[in-house]
Amino acid sequence: MIEVSAADQVLTASANVNLLDIYAALPAGLYPPFPPAELPGGLGGLVSRGGFAQTFFFGAEVLGVTFIAPSGRRVVAGGRTVKNVQGYDLTRPFVGSFGALGRAETVTLRLRPGLAFAHRVRPGRLEDLPEIRARFLWQDGDTLHVCHFGHHREVQAVMASFGGEAAAGTLDYASRFPGGVGVGEGGSLRDRRFGWADGGAAPPMPALFGKVAASL
């Protein structure tokens, strides 16, 4: 299931929907908070890991989530529009909890407008990259990827400062993670937050967060 409201600039989808299928379903001129690259677990996996490659706060782009807590309880958190997301918020703790709060059923994302979109690649490493205002940055082996959308001139400026050449089409990284995608240094992909490695390892969880998880 993928439901899009161009007027409200939101998208609600089943957690098992593939990331590239979301790209294929986007209304003209609206973009989600992830680049066009497939990763294991589809949308639910992405949200559970707190996103991929973004340079902004991913949690603010997840307006709502319905999830099954470890107790089996079904939790409906957040809303379906920007305006009705208020306090008492259980959406944000779910985002990036690596499964500790359970598994998502449906996710509502904010979509943001872009008159232009570009995705470029060039040789390089994240730690050598000068500051750049791209929405998405990641490294695959010794290749850097940059993705950005927005006003035409802004996208042109970001791409000019990055250099490189246009990336060809979409990317499917899912097959690199037969054991599930997790954090670690063994894999080829990394972004500003984590190295992403096969095996599904989660970052260490604070004990207090475990108490919250157990309360749901």
Added chain:
Amino acid sequence: MIEVSAADQVLTASANVNLLDIYAALPAGLYPPFPPAELPGGLGGLVSRGGFAQTFFFGAEVLGVTFIAPSGRRVVAGGRTVKNVQGYDLTRPFVGSFGALGRAETVTLRLRPGLAFAHRVRPGRLEDLPEIRARFLWQDGDTLHVCHFGHHREVQAVMASFGGEAAAGTLDYASRFPGGVGVGEGGSLRDRRFGWADGGAAPPMPALFGKVAASL
């Protein structure tokens, strides 16, 4: 206590610091996620209520919070820079929880750059206002307030579309709320989220959020 890092664009302050004292301590060209208006409870009160007058997602601007949970436990949530705010996040649930998760001790806010800043007023009501890209919008009686910071041309454009005249100085609304500020229709102040009324009433809390609060 107010500690500012202009390089990291963050500010950490005791929860009891007044909002206007934060404005007085800002580095040149950086602004907090609230307008220059005093409200009861200072910074801690503001965060507990989920902000005032903002048109963006306030939770994303609170990078970290240290709070005393209802159990008496001291919780250190989030981080002090944009980059180290990741998953397992107890900051966002605190923001806008109207005291359900306890009371803040210190708060770390993101500051955002603005080459220009403007604050204007004119007669009017929020429900009659056409869409406007201001960061802060509120209504005091029959007077509308708009505040914005950013690039010079952007601020000029927002103010031109609003009209009105420059507001004179800062505002102290704290004395209007002898019983504490809460949500409701009885008061003179309102923003896009709530009417703000004397007496400190909180919006209804979902039962599950109460379980989370009890777990901390």
